[in-house]
Amino acid sequence: MADIESSGGGGKHKGKKKGKKLSTRIDMTPMVDLAFLLVTFFMLATTMAKPSALEVTMPTDEKPVEDITIPESKSMTLILGKDDQIFWYMGMLKKDPDISKTTFGPEKIRKVLKAKQIEVRNIILPKVKSQEIVILIKPMKDSKYRNLVDILDEFEICGIKQFAVVDFQTDDQVNLKKKGFVE
Amino acid sequence: MPKVKIPRKSTFIDMTAMVDMGFLLVTFFMLATKFRPDEPVQVVLPSSTLTMPIPDKDLITITVSKDGRIFLGMDNPKNMEDMLDGFIKDFAPDIKLTDEERKKFSLQSSFGVPAKELAEWIKLEPDEMRKKQAGIKWDSIPEKNELFFWMWNARKASPRSQIALKADGETNYPIIKEVIQVLTNKTIQGHRFQMITSQEENRMASSSKKNK
Numbered sequence: 001m002a003d004i005e006s007s008g009g010g011g012k013h014k015g016k017k018k019g020k021k022l023s024t025r026i027d028m029t030p031m032v033d034l035a036f037l038l039v040t041f042f043m044l045a046t047t048m049a050k051p052s053a054l055e056v057t058m059p060t061d062e063k064p065v066e067d068i069t070i071p072e073s074k075s076m077t078l079i080l081g082k083d084d085q086i087f088w089y090m091g092m093l094k095k096d097p098d099i100s101k102t103t104f105g106p107e108k109i110r111k112v113l114k115a116k117q118i119e120v121r122n123i124i125l126p127k128v129k130s131q132e133i134v135i136l137i138k139p140m141k142d143s144k145y146r147n148l149v150d151i152l153d154e155f156e157i158c159g160i161k162q163f164a165v166v167d168f169q170t171d172d173q174v175n176l177k178k179k180g181f182v183e
Numbered sequence: 184m185p186k187v188k189i190p191r192k193s194t195f196i197d198m199t200a201m202v203d204m205g206f207l208l209v210t211f212f213m214l215a216t217k218f219r220p221d222e223p224v225q226v227v228l229p230s231s232t233l234t235m236p237i238p239d240k241d242l243i244t245i246t247v248s249k250d251g252r253i254f255l256g257m258d259n260p261k262n263m264e265d266m267l268d269g270f271i272k273d274f275a276p277d278i279k280l281t282d283e284e285r286k287k288f289s290l291q292s293s294f295g296v297p298a299k300e301l302a303e304w305i306k307l308e309p310d311e312m313r314k315k316q317a318g319i320k321w322d323s324i325p326e327k328n329e330l331f332f333w334m335w336n337a338r339k340a341s342p343r344s345q346i347a348l349k350a351d352g353e354t355n356y357p358i359i360k361e362v363i364q365v366l367t368n369k370t371i372q373g374h375r376f377q378m379i380t381s382q383e384e385n386r387m388a389s390s391s392k393k394n395k
Binding site: 027029035043144147149167 | 363
């Protein structure tokens with residue numbers, strides 16, 4: 001990017017003495033500085049990203065979840081614990097459930113969800129309309145919001161549309177304690 | 184050492200192209216971005232693989248910080264003002280605010296103060312206002328549940344608005360439960376809402392398509 005010497009060439013060409021052609025050479029450096037200052041200002045003070053959202057429909061509190069009859073064999077309980085732990089068992093709250101522990105991840109909870117989803121689809125109950133699995137999410141007090149978001153995300157990925165977020169009961173605590181998952 | 188004089192030619196770089204590029208960038212940023220709204224609290228969003236853009240208009244935003252403070256915001260200053268008027272009428276009729284204070288309130292992007300601090304808070308300087316927000320109060324007793332009254336008036340001010348929940352990923356679940364409880368209340372009918380998340384790269388995108 002050499003400079004255009006506007007005066008040199010003209011002088012050599014003609015031997016005659018010509019009026020001196022003043023070369024106008026503007027030093028653009030401050031202009032560039034200004035431009036980049038403006039760019040930096042806009043980069044820091046504005047936002048381009050439109051945050052995305054996860055649409056969720058919760059049941060209203062008109063009819064409590066327990067009243068809706070969910071067949072035991074098509075339901076699954078998912079307990080969100082602290083430190084990204086997930087405890088799950090098939091069926092709803094009962095005396096001695098077979099609780100398994102897992103965590104978030106494609107090889108972990110997603111595998112479980114997909115497997116159970118297929119299992120449940122194969123159980124044909126004559127009077128039941130939908131053959132899909134229904135999952136009850138019970139977040140514990142020390143679980144984080146992102147655990148809930150992540151599990152809803154997993155549901156969307158697996159195509160599980162029937163779920164409900166319900167309260168974590170003392171009986172759940174007792175069951176977990178018996179299995180040694182919590183103190 | 185041989186005396187070799189290296190002819191030094193001074194190099195002048197023509198900066199015209201650089202300037203052009205600089206101003207193109209400025210123009211791009213000016214047109215394609217919006218100023219980041221002055222948020223009372225910084226929230227680190229949890230990530231999710233889904234992309235559903237949230238609407239620009241007609242939006243009620245509930246922001247929950249990591250320490251459990253609840254803030255409420257509406258996109259339109261008129262709606263903010265209507266919500267404020269409705270709240271004062273329903274819950275705290277003895278709060279008297281001047282028109283100027285109401286205008287100041289309506290220009291906030293989000294706010295989070297308990298009702299009893301509202302009158303004093305609105306009189307503070309903008310810097311102070313941003314810092315001193317304790318969050319909207321939630322109470323298990325319905326008559327004292329300020330969050331419920333704010334939400335209800337927000338819905339009344341703008342019935343068509345969608346509700347978006349913007350909570351920090353590390354927020355403990357109990358406070359989220361309280362917010363969701365208010366939303367699923369049958370008077371508010373807010374049980375369909377959106378949880379704002381940051382974009383996560385689509386893990387196993389192919390398998391997610393198979394399952395739909």
